[in-house]
Amino acid sequence: MTDILGGQKRTVYCGLVDKSFVGQQISVMGWVNRRRDLGSLIFLQVRDRTGLLQVVFDDAVEKDVAEKASQLKLEYVIAVTGTVRMRTEGNVNPDMKTGEVELVGEQLKILSIADTPPFSIGDEKAGEMLRLKYRYLDLRRESLQNNLITRSKICHVVRNYFDENGFIEVETPFLGKSTPEGARDYLVPSRVHPGDFYALPQSPQMYKQLLMIGGIDRYYQIAKCFRDEDLRANRQPEFTQIDLEMSFVDNEEDVMSIAEGMVKRVFSEIKGVDLGDFPKMTYSVAMEKYGSDKPDLRFGMEICEIGNVMKDSGFVVFDNCLNANGFVKGIVLKGHASDLSRKDLDKLVEFVKTYKAKGLAWYGLTQDGVKSSFAKNLSQEKQDALVAHLGLEVGDIALIVADTNYETTVVSLGALRCELASKFNLIPKDTYAVTWIVDFPLFEYSEEESRWTAKHHPFTSPKNEDLPYIKSEPGRCRAKAYDLVINGDEMGGGSMRIYNRDVQKLMFEAIGLSDEQINDRFGFFVNAFNYGTPPHGGLSFGLDRLVMVLCGTDNIKETIAFPKIQNASCLMCGAPADVDQKQLDDLAIGIIKND
């Protein structure tokens, strides 16, 4: 039934055959993608990594070849030798890369037969769960293959860039120690040390800082990281970071410019896009204007301050809020006032409530006049002032949140902004809006623990000028931290690290850690800083996210060869699965049943 190659070689990939091959004898190998049997003529599409090629067996072909060709079914693996010719004019297929030519088959080998696949190869409408179970078949889909090829290219560009810039690639361990801070660790029981566990790394953070203490000077790695969290959409339990750290820098600019260079290089080489210099936006401006520390700058609709014009408005909701030193802010949706029905608006009220806002007010101008939830409470003068302040024209509608909590006000409006942009297709395609977010707060107050905690981690360096306020006014201290945001997604982030032990001590005191707690939680790591630590800082990018942006997909599974589903299992191989009792005995662990 099946042949073997017997020394025959592929001379060219299917997708690369074009006019320049006409008249040449070639051999291609791949999968039968389509098959049409017209009796005296058999048409095939042969598929490989590069694309499709039409193959014809006509009645000039030898009888045993014709016989074999007539046996072919979809997804059979074959080798065809033949001569390339132009297609006749009526048969040219402009939608196909190789649509001008076809291969006249002379020899045919069936390398491998195939059962009928459980779904049509390349059919994205086949259920995702089914395609994930047969991932090795879905991997034959052109778009998925192209994503993996792009991912590989991105990694290659990234590595070349760091290599050129004097970074050393260092592998850090996977079997490390569990740290009580951060997300939940994946644990690995030790057989040699019964009762003890390794932890898979959530990031190479400690190791890369130790490499700086060890004098490696410039480090990078494309590293797998692990977080055992309840997965949201577009999260994977194992994910990949582009990770870097460099020494003898104490200014954010030094790290940011290296990182920026990398991202620009990737976009230039992968997409042919020049991103230009990346603008910087402070955290406080991002929150004020976009209600988010990862603002999508592909569209406007910035948050406006309205409290000033709405002072003593007569609308009790605003007045009470402002009298309590609260905030009244809004966004203006241009040109769609009439497109928002009362039902739509009610939905938006519910939407902002999921962001803790108490309600949503609106004020729009339509052909039919004012459309507002509160205009009746306002004098004409106040209404005119509002219209003038917001620059409202007919067709525009302002959506307003009033709240005593600043964060609630801007965050709910920021979310609403994105919701409306998506609803009304205000986001231009194929544009990349890039920005650095800088000057993050150093601390955040934990209501739960009634204390200040480190917003990033306790090794993040404060801004030099905020050092005096670490103990007295933690809330005013900013960190030497930076995030890179593209199209409203955080692509990466990092910080300059504390390398001075006095500053580190201040920092620990500010978040209320005792010496014992410090030793317990960070032990050997803190000790390492006592032996001569260079100033250093770094950054890490989420590779999966970067690939998503560059491939134009919003499904992270489309960028990974063998992804897991939301419950952290692999539908293809069935992991996680039960194991032999002997394996558990070896590890001195048992399963605790909760019936």
Add this chain to the structure above:
Amino acid sequence: MTDILGGQKRTVYCGLVDKSFVGQQISVMGWVNRRRDLGSLIFLQVRDRTGLLQVVFDDAVEKDVAEKASQLKLEYVIAVTGTVRMRTEGNVNPDMKTGEVELVGEQLKILSIADTPPFSIGDEKAGEMLRLKYRYLDLRRESLQNNLITRSKICHVVRNYFDENGFIEVETPFLGKSTPEGARDYLVPSRVHPGDFYALPQSPQMYKQLLMIGGIDRYYQIAKCFRDEDLRANRQPEFTQIDLEMSFVDNEEDVMSIAEGMVKRVFSEIKGVDLGDFPKMTYSVAMEKYGSDKPDLRFGMEICEIGNVMKDSGFVVFDNCLNANGFVKGIVLKGHASDLSRKDLDKLVEFVKTYKAKGLAWYGLTQDGVKSSFAKNLSQEKQDALVAHLGLEVGDIALIVADTNYETTVVSLGALRCELASKFNLIPKDTYAVTWIVDFPLFEYSEEESRWTAKHHPFTSPKNEDLPYIKSEPGRCRAKAYDLVINGDEMGGGSMRIYNRDVQKLMFEAIGLSDEQINDRFGFFVNAFNYGTPPHGGLSFGLDRLVMVLCGTDNIKETIAFPKIQNASCLMCGAPADVDQKQLDDLAIGIIKND
């Protein structure tokens, strides 16, 4: 006490300063490596990743700088700005890369102070355990840094090579499924699926074959792999493989030539060494001549057949062995007959016994005549025949094993060969003896299970010409498998895979697996082969081993940034360690105490 950089930049690395910098003002940053205070003159060595630079503070320097310089201690981190000058003739240090010049310090910043380190940086005589505990300090050692730099370079060369050859880098999962074959898996308990476990990959074998079924065509990856084995020297629980697989090939040559190209490129770019074309040696020749499937070809001393000349020798040990269809073989140590004392020889007898040989006979020619354990049993004629057969000259000694088991005979002699080469320094330095070992047996007989088992794995393709013998004479079947051996170490190995379901069925039958067992053990993987599998094969290299050879070290820990010791623990971070009960509760596992 400490300064911050305040915008000051390093202008050059220490080790790169040479004559061309004389007269220039530069800034260097690094660690105080040495310090000599002569009162009016303070000499420092400053160290960074590239090497050392001598810095002088003389009495022309400003007072506060002199004051700061006098406070410096070893391993303080400093920034020095000054002007480069030639050293005076008597002070030139030819052992130092920058020994012709020195930096006359003008400004000095102390970036970070340091406690007295627990050992002298760079002192390899400090206990390895102590150095591993403070790995971040041992990482400042030049030789270790250079090894890590070489490792990074090797990876870069490897990736460029595969990229140029159309290979796609694909990341395969770390959280996979435990497979009952092979070594012991590291397990990862699942929180979301209580009682179920992931396994860390022992290799990406199944995934890469699935990528071929998925049409990726050419895959490579530099991948971390895990084996929970009792560690021998130079093994690590986590290790790194250069892994590749390619489709539409069915001949070992196709894969071997790609792999050979990679190794040649690495040696050429890293060491400037042209390895030439790699010779091939069959498994049976390697066993016959060197008693090993990873022969060290840097020296001769091949195993000789002696049975023919020793037939009816009169020496009962040989005669009995030969009459039982056994083997008498030996090696000749040239020129050292007199250097082996009776005590040495007794030790060698014990040595071969650890390889299951029953004993060791010897026959040497010294200035004082024959020196032999069995000559007294032999006629002069037989002795002359032996001397002639082996080409023994005065000074030479033959060491002979007689055994009814072929493998015991050659393996014990092969080990003895290496032992003697090492003892008498017969192995030339800085040479690379490379060979492919091919035509491995497809099966090996398991005495324990009284059945034939797959020598590599059951997906390894048999040689085409041996297909007819799979069921009738498994022992005669050879595999399309190949190993690359350099200097007696296996650098890598691989095989062509079975892609034909009939052959796969034959193979499973030969090793006595029922359909149920096949499904149990290989389930979804075997099923994947039913949907159109291209002929494919691959190979993987041990990166750690390759780095060892290229760095000239025989300690694997010298090639890894944060290695583990033989009991699989990390002396630096203390992994594995106990974890909070809460973490175990989350995972629904408990520790079983065996008191």
